[in-house]
Amino acid sequence: MTDTLNPPVRPYADDSPLAYLMDLADQAHYVPTDDEQREDAVTTAAHHIYDAYHSTIGQVLDAGDWRGYPALRPSGFPEFEPSAVAWLDGGLWLHHTLRTDINGAVDVLALVVPCTCGQGYTDIVLDTEDDLLEILADLRATNGRSPHDASHPDCHSVRSVRAL
Numbered sequence: 001m002t003d004t005l006n007p008p009v010r011p012y013a014d015d016s017p018l019a020y021l022m023d024l025a026d027q028a029h030y031v032p033t034d035d036e037q038r039e040d041a042v043t044t045a046a047h048h049i050y051d052a053y054h055s056t057i058g059q060v061l062d063a064g065d066w067r068g069y070p071a072l073r074p075s076g077f078p079e080f081e082p083s084a085v086a087w088l089d090g091g092l093w094l095h096h097t098l099r100t101d102i103n104g105a106v107d108v109l110a111l112v113v114p115c116t117c118g119q120g121y122t123d124i125v126l127d128t129e130d131d132l133l134e135i136l137a138d139l140r141a142t143n144g145r146s147p148h149d150a151s152h153p154d155c156h157s158v159r160s161v162r163a164l
């Protein structure tokens with residue numbers, strides 16, 4: 001009386017140790033949907049601003065100002081983790097993502113600044129609020145444009161942020 005089309009009955013109870021461990025294994029392999037990644041990216045960015053940029057960016061942006069993007073995994077290219085961006089006006093953006101290494105996840109916040117040549121953007125990774133204010137003080141002279149550097153004409157292409 002064996003019907004091979006019927007899946008076998010689970011031989012362990014729902015509250016058994018094995019059931020618990022099987023659930024954990026399921027969660028470990030769970031890939032969040034694009035929408036979940038967008039939401040997480042916004043939440044993570046907002047937390048980082050609250051923790052590390054409370055008296056600067058935190059005064060003018062809240063979670064609703066961030067737009068999240070899911071991870072990009074183009075074949076043959078480096079992977080991009082989920083990220084979030086916030087518009088500052090004047091052509092400037094903030095970009096937040098996490099970089100994961102053996103020590104865990106690290107926040108990477110960058111100021112994306114249009115170049116004076118009009119051909120692209122320069123991204124400046126921020127370390128602290130003081131760092132941000134110093135960079136903005138420099139950018140005042142050019143009304144928020146990054147001076148084009150002919151020896152590093154990489155404002156024309158998307159660059160990855162510098163290695164940690």
Ligand SMILES: [Zn+2]
Nearest residue numbers: 115117148155
């Ligand atoms: Zn340029």
